[in-house]
Amino acid sequence: MFERSVVVGDEPIPYFYGFGCADDLVNALAAEFKNADAGLLIADRAVAKFAEDIVDRLAEYMTMHVYFLDAEERNKTLGAVQSVIDFAVDRRLTRESFFLAMGGGLTGNIAGLAASLIYRGVRFAHLPTTSVAAFDSVLSLKQAVNLPRGKNLCGCYARPTAIACDLEWLTTGPRSGLVNGLAEMVKNVLIATPEHETLLLRSLGRLGEEAAPDALLSLMRIGIDTKEPLLRADPKERKEALIFEYGHTAGHTVEFVSNGVIRHGEAVAWGMLVAAEVSRSLGYMDEAEVAHHREIVSHLGLPDPRSRLGGLDFARLRQVLAADNKRGYVQCAPDEVPMVLLKGVAEPVLAASGHPLVAVPLDTVMTALSTVAAP
Ligand SMILES: NC(=O)c1ccc[n+]([C@@H]2O[C@H](COP(=O)([O-])OP(=O)(O)OC[C@H]3O[C@@H](n4cnc5c(N)ncnc54)[C@H](O)[C@@H]3O)[C@@H](O)[C@H]2O)c1
Structure with a gap:
């Protein structure tokens, strides 16, 4: 132990x-x-x-x-x-x-x-x-x-x-259960510790093998190493550690509207793709980084996002998105939602207050969701 x-x-x-x-x-x-x-x-x-x-x-x-x-x-x-x-x-x-x-x-x-x-x-x-x-x-x-x-x-x-x-x-559960959590780690590596990307992807690939115990031990170390420095500085996750909410704005929305059929980790994976699309459409992220997002998420071996998101009730998604629980940190109009956006890996877009949050029009998020879910 x-x-x-x-x-x-x-x-x-x-x-x-x-x-x-x-x-x-x-x-x-x-x-x-x-x-x-x-x-x-x-x-x-x-x-x-x-x-x-x-x-x-x-x-x-x-x-x-x-x-x-x-x-x-x-x-x-x-x-x-x-x-x-x-x-x-x-x-x-x-x-x-x-x-x-x-x-x-x-x-x-x-x-x-x-x-x-x-x-x-x-x-x-x-x-x-x-x-x-x-x-x-x-x-x-x-x-x-x-x-x-x-x-x-x-x-x-x-x-x-x-x-x-x-x-x-x-x-003990299906492999999909394991992979589900690793979406959060992909997120943590994208927002804070790109130096762990290679080890993370290697450990992901070894999960089905006999080396699984070693892979899990590596993942535990990456998980703690990535989260601890930010939680040490911001234990309530109200300032710089808000960056852990990356992918969670659209992610929580699809998790909630799907009644948990789309589990948390998978939802965060789609949420990151939506955040990347939003960031590109607002001029923060370039196409190469959007492609990097798609590439790293593809290592999770999740189903096609179109088959998972396409059938959701988009009117309900918009309603739930509008009630996102990060409201209040930055000024946001009723038709906007606060989102963590990246320009590139470990490079958040910062508000004047220092929060890693941007007020994004609901329409922009819904368009990005449609793009990720487009047939
Ligand atoms: N507090 C936080 O900061 C924070 C961070 C991330 C997620 N969450 C919350 O955690 C929840 C998602 O967590 P989760 O993905 O662990 O899902 P979960 O706790 O909902 O479990 C998912 C499924 O796995 C089953 N399960 C649990 N352990 C198992 C095992 N060892 N073998 C087989 N099946 C097993 C459960 O019965 C359930 O059906 C969401 O509600 C999310 O909001 C909170």
Whole structure:
């Protein structure tokens, strides 16, 4: 097992990870929460086998409960958060108890939000089981759920006590699940660490081979190395770290309107292509960089964007786009939306305030979406 201390703001968060290291992770978690009176593992039902194993082992150290949820984007609601809290209160968990969030980014967000609301906050740890979660979302303090009007509209910041990941957990789903998360890493490399592009693409290519454990360990290092410097400086992702929202404006919109059928990572991949088209149409990005975007995204082996986006309700896309949750950082008219745009790799377009955001007319984004989805 490896341990990395990931500094977010002023404080480090220990990240324990490895391949086939569940025993060591349990010991590390038992040590982190040794003074707790009980623990609640909130787990995605898809990883019930791993969750039960962790709970059984932790039960040797302390009282443990387990709550399963169905990780579907339409269930990422305040109601889901309340169900977790009701369950914990019914089991008499106290302020000295802790939560563990085991699953993908969705489970992490629901459990992270529940942990910060119950009794005004209990300690929690992330146990990520998808690549989106392991390499990206658990490194962010942002927790949010969806409201009927849009994605991630209701949430807070919550700092985990620790993160623990057995990379073997990531290998149980279809390859598409793994690739999904790597879209976030493609994004991170495009916005901040182009020097990692070659290693990222090599690791991506090796995921189906026996070398997968090594490839996953490399991806973990790239994920942490890319996110940490920005999160150290801007832990709430309200200034320079807003750049992580690259590809998320159109991405969140298609994820939400497709009811999660287009999963987060895939949605971000299409969102980056849309952002590149917008940037070109506004004169910031040249054709060569737009082609580079298409090329790097093609390594993810995703389906044709036309087959995925063409059938979506464009009127609804426009409505959801208009409710994007980045509003307020820069001045934006009602018919504009704030977007992260690049001129080239690691070269964001900056507003006068220093935010990496540009107010873009909704019409321009919808035209770019149509271009990416064009038959
Ligand atoms: N807080 C942040 O900064 C942040 C960053 C990125 C994404 N997110 C959020 O995370 C969510 C997306 O996360 P995700 O892509 O991990 O998806 P997810 O959590 O929705 O999981 C996707 C699917 O994979 C299944 N699954 C989970 N682990 C599995 C495993 N090991 N084997 C097989 N199946 C497994 C789930 O049951 C689900 O069906 C979105 O809601 C997004 O908004 C948040």
